[in-house]
Amino acid sequence: MSPWLPILMAVPVVGAIVVALLPKGSDKLAKQVTLLVSLAVLVLTGVMAAGFDPDGDRFQFTAAYNWIPSFGVKFGVGVDGVALVLIALSAVLVPIVVLASWHDADGVKTADGTLITPKRSVKTYFSLLLVLETMMIGVFAATDIFLFYVFFEAMLIPMYFMIGSYGGAQRSYAAVKFLLYSLFGGLLMLVAVIGLYVVAGKSTFMFPELVGAIQDPTMQKWLFGGFFIAFAIKAPLWPVHTWLPDAAAQAPAGAAVLLVGVLDKVGTFGMLRFCLELFPDAAKAFTMPIVVLAVISIIYGAIVAIGQTDMKRLIAYTSISHFGFIVLGVFAMSSTASSGAALYMVNHGFATGALFLAAGFLIARRGSPFIGDYGGVQRVAPVLAGFFLVAGLAGLSLPGLSSFVSEFMVMIGTYESQAHGSGALTAAAVISAVAVILAAVYILWMVQRTMNGPTAEPVKAFKDLNAREIWVLAPLVALIIGFGFFPKPLLDVINPSVHQTLTNVQVPVSTIAEKGTGQ
Template sequence: MVNTFPWLTVLWAVPTIGAAIVILIPAGQRVLAKWLALAVSVVGLGVAVVLAVGFDPAGKQYQFVESHPWIPSFGTGYILGVDGIALALVVLTAVLMPLLIIAGWNDATDRTGLAGRSVQAYLALMLAVEGMVFMSLVALDILLFYVFFEAMLIPMYFLIGGFGGENRSRAAVKFLLYNLFGGLVMLAAVIGLYVVTAQSDVFGSGTFDFRAIVEAVASGRLVLSPAVGSFLFLSFMFAFAVKAPLWPFHRWLPDAAVEATPASAVLMMAIMDKVGTFGMLRYCLPLFPDAATYFRPVIITLAVIGIVYGAVLAIGQVDVMRLIAYTSISHFGFIILGIFVMTSQGQSGSTLYMINHGISTAALFLIAGFLVSRRGSRLIASYGGVQKVAPVLAGTFLVAGLATLSLPGLAPFISEFLVLIGTFTRYPVLAVFAATALVLSAVYILWTYQRMMTGPVREDDGDGTDAVRNLRDLVPRELAVVAPLIALLLVLGIYPKPALDVINPAVHHTLTIMGQTDPVPSAPPTVAEGSR
């Protein structure tokens, strides 16, 4: 029953249909809209739990497969399936979504042109993004994936531009233009890949079936010329690098993260942007193994630059929300580094890093958002002595910050450790440069905590913001958001085995398709051997 019922269709249909219902709720029923959106997100979490329980790590590569004709003349179908990597991100999305709705409970305010329906619009857009992310993660047809990969930009654009800060319009346009351009380049590659399959004798006609194309590439029946393979790989990679984002394609992220509401910013950084790194693992490596291996040194060099660049710029920020946005650029560098070193430790660590980054960034950004909503200022200099007046808020901020700097015992540590180990076995020099981020992250987190949370309580600046001494501690609604995130950071930091048991077989499958094996350490000669 579990594997025959169309669970993956239900997974993406629940939030999508829920979004349509929420937007139709009458303007005066804002509370009903909030509770309905929360209920829809909880149902989505329930479906994800069913998938996680029914998934067999030792079973087939893709499970819960659904396959139906869509546009047969174009060789495209409604093909869904989930492997261990996709399942991990599905569960992350489903877990975070109810927490984001609770966190953004009071974010939406009535704006001109929405006729008092801003709450309904805000929640419907959040659910729409969730549904499109789900579809992107489970699609096994390349054209189907592309459609939802691009479509998710529209609701996110309106979330930033309709409900963000003073410069929201500029940030939203910048976000959309960067990502649409990346998607346009990818569209050329999607069409090019279809032409290649149509001209091949393997399929008889063009196809977008991901599994069939990968099988043909792996078996050697479909051979791409170096020029064609490089063009297609770079086009896919460019779109994913913008979405992720990889340095130097990151310029849109800090503005979008700062101007969006905290909940929608987390939806973007912790959930939607993961589709970019997921696409690198799912599409770039198996479809174009030769090109991926050829361009590997360039990509991991950019990743290491991004790691250091993001950490250094985070240290220099005076805006706490912008600081956290730059830390994400550094973390995405680690994720991409682990993917392209092409070792089992690196790729398993990268996938686990996607989960842990989502949780830690959600915790840190939302707690900072709760603080900013009280004081009315994003400037670090506007705070001081917060731990004296709001000890729970300060304490949870510290735990989330320590997770961000990968303190042992908290979830991001093991994923960052795996990435560095996997990198060191192939590129020891780059691994050393990447490891400098461990020191830099300690600087920007601990220095920020010192300036904002410790010392004497800062006096009122007389600028219209609420005085620090009047700040409330976390209320029950906010604790309901923060407590599960802190618990997940602790549990996955101490016992990541269940997640890795699901991830590792999928990683092994990807490396096998690419013909990659882990480097064998060379042992130093023994005394007896050295004397010969």
């Protein structure tokens, strides 16, 4: 058994306890300890990832400890390629969010000194960040399905308090809505997890042992439904998406990055791993209805984003469109599309994270999330305007930036998956391409209204990004550009895991994902 994953989960928890126990008035020290712990997790994750063998066993760094022996529940962890890149995404984003949130709990002031949000407990906020990091690592690392469910639900707790205690004016409403939607999905998933355990008759919840255990097509459909609805809410997929714009708009910018950039990926990750592999016949039976929902999400999210006047709500609706692409790639069941979907999960985290943080820096200076309250920012804060532009271009999947590679793979893979007997997927790929045009509209419109034109009077007092804020955005932009030109390191890790998934679903694996595609 490998100790890597238990250590990765333990370090943030220990850090959270240390931060919480610091003496009163140690706010600066609490921030420094949190940043140090998150950087330690990043380093440990990098060292672990360096030892991952894409051509070796599917699940590596495995460990399993008896937890509830009477029911066969184990604290079982391990990572395949897809889980590894998502854990790495979490490890990268957390220290960036810590640095970006340095003053979020101190009380946010506008450029003229107006207090937007009051001072709240700094130690609690940064402790919650570290606890959330443990949950994010755990949910992607869990190979015991019951343990996965526990982390799936436990993630809600720190995020609920981060939104409800540190968010905007409507934070209580947004936090409760987020919690209720997620708990409803979690309840359905719990019923399905119990049903899987009973019907399989394996006396275990370990995922590798349950693959292929349910043969009855009708039972597969019922259990698939419980898992899929929970994941669709988490993703979120239209029509169970309405909690996201409220939660993302009211959450602090850093919390919004982790919510949209990582937590929501648990939904699409769950679809790729659990829905496809545990219930392959049901997944094939429901492919076209789910593809329709994905295409609606793609177009709906893009159209509604165009009409938004609040920057954070606009970014949230663009994410609904992006998640539609990811779901489309998962259920196209093509090697290219599925690898593109997994890559999209990572690239979306970087691009949307950068856009949320740049928007957060704007809002902290002006005190308003409304696009119409800005104008001419590039004249007084050219560095901020430049980062905002690059993040926005990544959001519309400009060629040369990382999102383009994954979106292109999803559309091409969906189009070519007509070879598996579903010509309707060709139409889905063509329709989804319309979102490329719509993305240019909502992103360029937002950039033009905020960055260009006459300088609004309150904007004239803006200061450009300071060193801390540059350190927040520069790594994300570097990753966006780097993986835009050279996605091979990620695809080399992702492809074998995706191929194994499609093999378990008994879908012929094409070799397109192994050719070209920017590698």
